[in-house]
Amino acid sequence: MKSQRLLVHYLRTNWHYYAVAVGCTMVANVIQSYYPKLIGNFTDQLKLEQLTRDLIIDYSLLLLGVGLGFGLLAGIGQYLIMRLGRRFEYYTRNRLFDHFTTLGESYYSKNGVGKLLSYVMNDVTAVRESISAGVNQTANATMLILSSLVMMLISQIPPLLIAVCMLPLIAIPFIVIRIGPQIKQRSRTVQESLGLMTESAEEQFGGIRVTKKFAVEPIMRSRFGETVDRIRDNQLSLVRISSLFQAIIPFLGAISVIVTLAFGGYLAIQGQLTIGQFVALTLYVRMMVGPLQQIGNVINTMQRSRASVERLNNLLVMKGEIQESELAKAVALDRTGIRIRHLSFTYPGASKETLHDIDLDIEPGSTIGIIGKTGSGKTTLVKLLLRVYDPPSQAILFGDTDIREMTLESLRNQIGYVPQDGFLFSTTIRDNISFFRRDSSMDKVENAAKQAQIYGSIVSFPEKFETKLGERGITLSGGQRQRTSLARGLIKNAPILILDDSVSAVDAVTETSIIETIRKERRGKTTLLIAHRISALKHADEIIVLDEGRIVQRGTHGELLTVPGIYRTLHSIQEEGSSYVEGKQ
């Protein structure tokens, strides 16, 4: 894969802006290269006592013209190039964000938030710096060096003298070739360790409440300290090699000036070089140290950003694992049953099967309860019904249509899903509840809140539905958060509703009331209730019991109580618990 794809595309689509910018920079440098020649001519005329008042004014005006011309054009060129760099940043960040939305759950389960942030922040910035500095300084340096060489020849400075003075500078490309790859490698290590640190910081901030409750701050500090130490070591290693690189180039520049003074001074004494030519040559050699250093810098930043470009390109070609078939069709789910046939599933990269040979018919309008120990595969089944992962072909059918032949939009738009840990955004409660239906009227929002039994709590807040939630809804209790997320699922009023342990954090009385409301409101619509508590699903038309990825029992609540098995055991444990509580009251 070509690592330059992202850059090439951007440079190609903006080539005319770059052409103007580079054009301005180049002309500016041609003008600039005229300056030593002018000083040289001035020196000669001074030496020959040919200077007049008018000539001094002419030279001053010419120098002013050189200064203004260079300043103006170089300024415009630099502005355009920097602006293009910033636009690249904006364009790439948007593109990355769009791309992130196409990637599936398995990508996110393998890559932490810190790593994703590092792409969006560090890598994009590194590439932007390299193209801004790269284009600007390359145009600057090459043009200044070329036009200086031409001007020296026009000024009739002996070519041999020019060649000898330039000799020490020729070593620069070799040094760059030798040190460049090492800089690249060390820079990649730094970027990776920065990614790890951001990831670690994100996790630590996310879990800070747990850390504090368990008083394990020293452990967390030492864990974070390790990532910071790694960054310091990697950065110091990069700084060492970069500093060596940055020091050698000016040193070679200084040697050049010494050679110029020695050889040029000797020729001047011999009368083969005028004082003006000597002055101009010294100025040209001094003038070329800067551009040569710039070339070094450019190569340095290019080396550093190459790893970032590679990472961004690799990310941008990555495809989400769920791809819609070209022949995918929209299917209305309101009167459609779901058929699950011999469904077995293994997570990508996992060695063990999570679901084994699941067979289930869900009639339209029915309520199905799913119960089972933690890790038995309940959520996995739901993920497959939402096609977060691809089930095998013909294993899940909506009516007669294989889930893999449906458009993702028609599938996901018609299923309301309320996960156990419903993430709430840092916005108002109203926006959170109407998340899937942005245009929902206030009545609908309030109604959903009432169904989820959260209305009373919301109106007790001073700003009611306009109450802003902090990150992950920290102003709400666990149960309130869960019910807000439930309201968000209920407002969709979807043909199929899946509640994945969505009332686990509420008390038994509220749970009963929520379930009762849902039963009433969803009459005639399909509902899947996943729960650990039998009380939440005992009214279901059919209850299935999952154990280690298999359906081990199925039937109504009454039927399941008549046979020995997990369900009856769970029932007796939970009933005992509740009768013990009742007995205590």
Ligand SMILES: Nc1ncnc2c1ncn2[C@@H]1O[C@H](COP(=O)(O)OP(=O)(O)OP(=O)(O)O)[C@@H](O)[C@H]1O
């Ligand atoms: N992304 C994943 N990659 C690999 N294995 C996974 C992944 N997600 C879940 N699993 C595994 O699949 C099994 C079933 O998990 P699942 O979340 O479906 O259980 P569950 O019945 O919903 O549990 P709980 O009641 O605790 O929510 C578990 O062993 C879990 O470790």
